[in-house]
Amino acid sequence: MSGNIKDSVLLSTFYNGKKKLRIIFHNGNIVWDSEKPPSDKYILPIENVISVHYNYLRNTHPSENREIDPNCFTIHYSERKYSKWVHKNLTLKHCDPLQVASWVKALQNHLQSFIKRPKHLLLFVNPFGGRRNALQIYEKYGKHLFSIAGVEVTVNISQRKDQIKDYIINHNLDMFDSIACVGGDGTLSELFNGLVLRECHTKGVDSDDINQNLPSPKIPVGIIPGGSTDTIAYCIHGTTDPTTAVLHIIFGDSLGLDLVSVYDEHKLLRLYASVLSYGYLGDVAYNSDKYRWMGPHRYDYSGFKKLLRNKGYQGEIAIYSESAEVQELMCSENCEKCELSKKNGCDKVVCKWQTISGTFFMLSGANISCACSRSPKGIAPYSHLVLIQVLWTCHLSEAYCAREFCFRAVGGHSRWNCDGEIQHQTNIRANNIVISGQVTYLFKQIKIN
Ligand SMILES: Nc1ncnc2c1ncn2[C@@H]1O[C@H](COP(=O)(O)OP(=O)(O)OP(=O)(O)O)[C@@H](O)[C@H]1O
Known part of the structure; x- marks a missing residue:
C-alpha cells in the first residue's frame, strides 16, 4: 500500500448496524x-x-482479556457544526477479515503521515x-478523546499561582511534543511567559533588556477553555467549546500568535497575547x-460598580503607530490583510511617534480582537492575528x-490588566517583540469569522 494519499483507492461494502454502506x-x-x-x-x-481502531469482541466474563473482533472496525472523526467541532464515529462490519484488515491498515498508514499531530502532550x-472545574472539564471532554486519538497525556495540576510558569522554566520538556492547559487567559499567559523565559535562559538572552529581540519557542501550545472569559481561546477557535479545543490539539494545526512585552524602567514585567x-x-x-x-x-458585578464610580484616569501616552487610519476590516479565515502583511513584511510600514495626554476612561492595547461570548466583536474588532498592531481606545474612542x-500616569493611579492579570506598575x-515572526504557535482549526 502506497503512503501517498492520492494513490490509494479502496472500495467495499460494509454493514453499519443493519444498513449496507x-x-x-x-x-x-x-x-x-x-x-x-x-x-x-x-x-x-x-x-x-x-483514529481508526478494530473493535473488541464482547467478553462473556469480566476477567477475560479483551479480544479483537477481526470483522469490525470504527472510524472516529470530527465534523464541524457552525463554529464547533463534534466527535462522531462510524462502525463498519464485513464477513471477510482481510477486507477489514486492508481498510484498517490503509487508513492508519495515512494517519501516521500527519506528523504534526501531538503524541506526547504535557x-x-x-x-x-x-468555575473551578478545569479538572472536570478535562475528564469529561479531553481524557477520552485524547485516548481515542492515541495522545499520551501527562497531567499536571497547578498548586499555586505561577507554578505553571516556574515548571516550564525549570523542567526538562524534551519528552513532550506539545503543551496545553485547561484554564483561562491567565493560565495560558503563565504558559507562554514560561516558554519565552525558558527560551531566553537557553539562548542566553537578557529578557530585561528592552533592546533585545526575545526568542520564539517552537513547541505548539493549546488551550482548553476553563476560565471566566476565555478571550484567547474564543478568538483562536471561534468558540469556548472544550471539545472543539481538544480536537484542534489532536489535529495539530497551528497558527502563530504575536506577543507584546511590557517593561517598566528596569525589567520585563510580562508578555501578553490579548490585551x-x-x-x-x-x-x-x-x-x-x-x-x-x-x-x-464577578466581571458583571464589578464592571457595573466601576462604571458608576468612574471619573476618568489621567495620563500621557506616546504611541509609535502607522500613519494610515485603522481599516474597518475584520480578521477571518484566509484573511486578505494578514496574507498581504505576511507577503510584504511589516517592516515596510511607515510609523511615527505621537503623544496624547488627558483624562481617559480606559486605554487598551489589544493584540487580537478580544472577542468573547460576552462581547462577540471584542474591544478591538479590527485587530489582525498576523499583523503587528496595537489598538488604543481612549476618551474619544480613537484607535491607532x-x-x-x-x-x-498623572495624579491618581489605576493599574494595568494584562491578559486578565493585574500589573501594579503604572508607568x-x-x-511588539515579534518583528521577525510570531512568537508562539497555538493549535487551531478555525478563526472567528
Ligand atoms: N492552583 C492555583 N491556585 C491559585 N491560583 C492559581 C493556581 N493555578 C493558577 N493560578 C492563577 O489563577 C489565576 C486565574 O486563572 P485564569 O486566568 O486561568 O482564570 P480566570 O481569571 O477565571 O479566567 P479568564 O482569565 O479567562 O477570565 C491566574 O492568575 C493563574 O496564574
Whole structure:
C-alpha cells in the first residue's frame, strides 16, 4: 500500500448496524452512501479522521482479556457544526477479515503521515480559575478523546499561582511534543511567559533588556477553555467549546500568535497575547478578584460598580503607530490583510511617534480582537492575528495601529490588566517583540469569522 494519499483507492461494502454502506477511499476522502435509497452521500476528508481502531469482541466474563473482533472496525472523526467541532464515529462490519484488515491498515498508514499531530502532550490544569472545574472539564471532554486519538497525556495540576510558569522554566520538556492547559487567559499567559523565559535562559538572552529581540519557542501550545472569559481561546477557535479545543490539539494545526512585552524602567514585567488595559478594565480586574466565588459573573458585578464610580484616569501616552487610519476590516479565515502583511513584511510600514495626554476612561492595547461570548466583536474588532498592531481606545474612542507605546500616569493611579492579570506598575513601555515572526504557535482549526 502506497503512503501517498492520492494513490490509494479502496472500495467495499460494509454493514453499519443493519444498513449496507458502499464506501470508497480515494483522493484523501472517505465517501459513503447507503446501497438502498435514500442514499445520502457523506464525504469525510482524511484530515478530519481522529483514529481508526478494530473493535473488541464482547467478553462473556469480566476477567477475560479483551479480544479483537477481526470483522469490525470504527472510524472516529470530527465534523464541524457552525463554529464547533463534534466527535462522531462510524462502525463498519464485513464477513471477510482481510477486507477489514486492508481498510484498517490503509487508513492508519495515512494517519501516521500527519506528523504534526501531538503524541506526547504535557497538560496543565488550573483548578482555581473560572468555575473551578478545569479538572472536570478535562475528564469529561479531553481524557477520552485524547485516548481515542492515541495522545499520551501527562497531567499536571497547578498548586499555586505561577507554578505553571516556574515548571516550564525549570523542567526538562524534551519528552513532550506539545503543551496545553485547561484554564483561562491567565493560565495560558503563565504558559507562554514560561516558554519565552525558558527560551531566553537557553539562548542566553537578557529578557530585561528592552533592546533585545526575545526568542520564539517552537513547541505548539493549546488551550482548553476553563476560565471566566476565555478571550484567547474564543478568538483562536471561534468558540469556548472544550471539545472543539481538544480536537484542534489532536489535529495539530497551528497558527502563530504575536506577543507584546511590557517593561517598566528596569525589567520585563510580562508578555501578553490579548490585551493590556489601563483604567476601567484595570480596576474591574483588580476589584473583581475579591468576588471570585461568583465565577464569571464577578466581571458583571464589578464592571457595573466601576462604571458608576468612574471619573476618568489621567495620563500621557506616546504611541509609535502607522500613519494610515485603522481599516474597518475584520480578521477571518484566509484573511486578505494578514496574507498581504505576511507577503510584504511589516517592516515596510511607515510609523511615527505621537503623544496624547488627558483624562481617559480606559486605554487598551489589544493584540487580537478580544472577542468573547460576552462581547462577540471584542474591544478591538479590527485587530489582525498576523499583523503587528496595537489598538488604543481612549476618551474619544480613537484607535491607532501601533508597534510600541509608553504610558505615564498623572495624579491618581489605576493599574494595568494584562491578559486578565493585574500589573501594579503604572508607568510602562510595551512593544511588539515579534518583528521577525510570531512568537508562539497555538493549535487551531478555525478563526472567528
Ligand atoms: N492552583 C492555583 N491556585 C491559585 N491560583 C492559581 C493556581 N493555578 C493558577 N493560578 C492563577 O489563577 C489565576 C486565574 O486563572 P485564569 O486566568 O486561568 O482564570 P480566570 O481569571 O477565571 O479566567 P479568564 O482569565 O479567562 O477570565 C491566574 O492568575 C493563574 O496564574
